[in-house]
Amino acid sequence: MSQPLSIAVVGSGYVGLVAAVCFAEIGHHVICVDNDESKVKMLREGRVPIHEEYLEELLKRNTTNPVEFTSDLANATRRAQAIFIAVGTPQSKTGSADLSYVDAVASEIARSIDSYKVIVEKSTVPVYTNEWIRRVIERNGVPKELFDIASNPEFLREGTAVVDFLHADRIVVGAETERAGTLLKKIYEPLTNGSYYKKADAVPGICSEKNPPPILLTSTKAAEIIKHASNAFLAMKISFINVVANICEAVGADVEEVAKGIGSDGRIGPKFLRAGIGYGGSCFPKDVAAFRYVAEQLGVDFSLLKEVEAINEEQKRRFFQKVRSALWTFRGKRIGVLGLSFKGGTDDIRDSPALDIVQLLVKEGSTVVAFDPAAEARSKEVIPPSDKMLYVDSPYAAAQDADALLILSDWQEFADLDLKKLHYTLRYPIIIDGRNLYDPVDMIEHGFTYLSVGRPSLFHARDAASSSRQLP
Numbered sequence: 084m085s086q087p088l089s090i091a092v093v094g095s096g097y098v099g100l101v102a103a104v105c106f107a108e109i110g111h112h113v114i115c116v117d118n119d120e121s122k123v124k125m126l127r128e129g130r131v132p133i134h135e136e137y138l139e140e141l142l143k144r145n146t147t148n149p150v151e152f153t154s155d156l157a158n159a160t161r162r163a164q165a166i167f168i169a170v171g172t173p174q175s176k177t178g179s180a181d182l183s184y185v186d187a188v189a190s191e192i193a194r195s196i197d198s199y200k201v202i203v204e205k206s207t208v209p210v211y212t213n214e215w216i217r218r219v220i221e222r223n224g225v226p227k228e229l230f231d232i233a234s235n236p237e238f239l240r241e242g243t244a245v246v247d248f249l250h251a252d253r254i255v256v257g258a259e260t261e262r263a264g265t266l267l268k269k270i271y272e273p274l275t276n277g278s279y280y281k282k283a284d285a286v287p288g289i290c291s292e293k294n295p296p297p298i299l300l301t302s303t304k305a306a307e308i309i310k311h312a313s314n315a316f317l318a319m320k321i322s323f324i325n326v327v328a329n330i331c332e333a334v335g336a337d338v339e340e341v342a343k344g345i346g347s348d349g350r351i352g353p354k355f356l357r358a359g360i361g362y363g364g365s366c367f368p369k370d371v372a373a374f375r376y377v378a379e380q381l382g383v384d385f386s387l388l389k390e391v392e393a394i395n396e397e398q399k400r401r402f403f404q405k406v407r408s409a410l411w412t413f414r415g416k417r418i419g420v421l422g423l424s425f426k427g428g429t430d431d432i433r434d435s436p437a438l439d440i441v442q443l444l445v446k447e448g449s450t451v452v453a454f455d456p457a458a459e460a461r462s463k464e465v466i467p468p469s470d471k472m473l474y475v476d477s478p479y480a481a482a483q484d485a486d487a488l489l490i491l492s493d494w495q496e497f498a499d500l501d502l503k504k505l506h507y508t509l510r511y512p513i514i515i516d517g518r519n520l521y522d523p524v525d526m527i528e529h530g531f532t533y534l535s536v537g538r539p540s541l542f543h544a545r546d547a548a549s550s551s552r553q554l555p
């Protein structure tokens with residue numbers, strides 16, 4: 084094993100908490116700092132505020148080398164060799180990233196530096212943020228030789244964040260000095276030299292002792308751009324396939340066949356070509372807007388990203404129209420909804436297209452009966468329960484006596500539902516699937532009217548007669 088280092092991680096949100104727990108998992112001494120005392124207390128008790136596979140288990144497992152949780156940033160700064168800033172960078176009104184939390188943390192760190200530290204940005208930030216952090220720290224009177232700034236963006240997906248961290252496609256380290264680069268390389272050494280994967284209880288994934296993740300050393304600016312450009316590119320892939328799906332719908336082709344055909348080209352790749360109701364979450368919408376803003380500020384025309392955003396909005400509207408085309412009117416209809424989170428496997432509802440669609444349905448006068456395996460509590464904060472918005476505790480309860488069932492997040496357990504049971508539970512066997520979870524042939528065999536995205540609409544015999552007369 085490599086030598087353990089002392090690391091502070093500032094912020095215990097998705098990125099910070101996962102990084103803190105994973106740094107401890109690979110052997111380092113970790114102090115995780117958050118200014119929210121109630122969160123610190125909860126984490127000290129071993130309770131995890133987010134739904135993330137392996138996180139709670141790893142937190143409890145590392146009892147000999149536990150992550151220390153504190154709200155004392157000054158003390159953590161003094162004790163750490165590297166300080167990772169993983170605080171939020173929310174979207175401001177202009178679309179740019181609001182860096183006030185990063186600014187505040189940098190000033191506080193500066194006031195406590197008494198020996199050499201590497202300050203690492205881990206939050207997704209626009210290019211030049213490292214320069215701003217440097218200025219803030221210098222402005223607070225810290226001599227140049229006492230610190231370096233580095234950029235180490237995170238590419239983790241919610242739901243699989245721990246696995247993504249420990250089995251990364253690549254680790255990107257942007258550093259301007261050799262000593263900062265060397266320290267970061269040491270931090271990741273248990274992964275990059277493969278030793279972590281030899282541990283009997285290592286979290287399983289694509290990397291192994293023989294196939295460890297590569298580390299890419301770049302400039303800090305390049306590292307910052309890599310993060311924004313990666314997310315913008317993936318969002319673009321999704322918008323691209325969504326438009327292709329709309330073309331498929333217009334001509335009666337199947338987008339799944341088309342996605343397989345184009346994704347088999349090694350230059351394109353099969354991932355992130357799933358058509359649906361558009362992307363959401365805490366990263367893609369915010370990062371596409373922030374990257375577009377960065378380009379604008381630099382005088383670079385990146386209107387391509389505006390199109391990516393416009394297509395994403397349009398995709399929700401189209402889905403809503405599809406529901407309308409199946410139900411005609413909304414007032415007085417009971418609509419079952421499966422999935423409220425922005426994707427399956429997470430309780431996160433930030434920028435969730437599912438919630439946008441639910442809000443529209445309620446506004447139009449429907450009664451929505453919703454089930455989500457993890458996002459109910461968070462959804463209730465945005466759409467409180469009422470006689471028009473009911474939350475239930477199983478998929479079948481959502482389907483009970485409903486005029487139609489909508490699939491809005493891609494949870495595996497929805498794909499595994501008992502279709503026979505679903506059929507007799509619904510008032511009308513109509514499923515409108517925004518995530519293409521089912522095989523259309525299977526659905527028609529089970530007697531459903533089945534509408535999905537970018538695939539031919541299949542009407543049950545009873546609905547077929549009326550649907551053959553196209554109504555506006």
Ligand code: UDX
Nearest residue numbers: 237238239240241355356357359362363364366425426
């Ligand atoms: C994303 C990036 O994948 C990750 O690298 C980055 O660090 C943070 O942002 P995340 O937001 O957790 O991760 O979700 P992701 O799995 O990428 O999905 C984002 C959105 O795109 C979801 O709403 C998802 O449903 C949608 N999506 C994804 C599609 O509609 N089609 C796809 O093919 C893939």
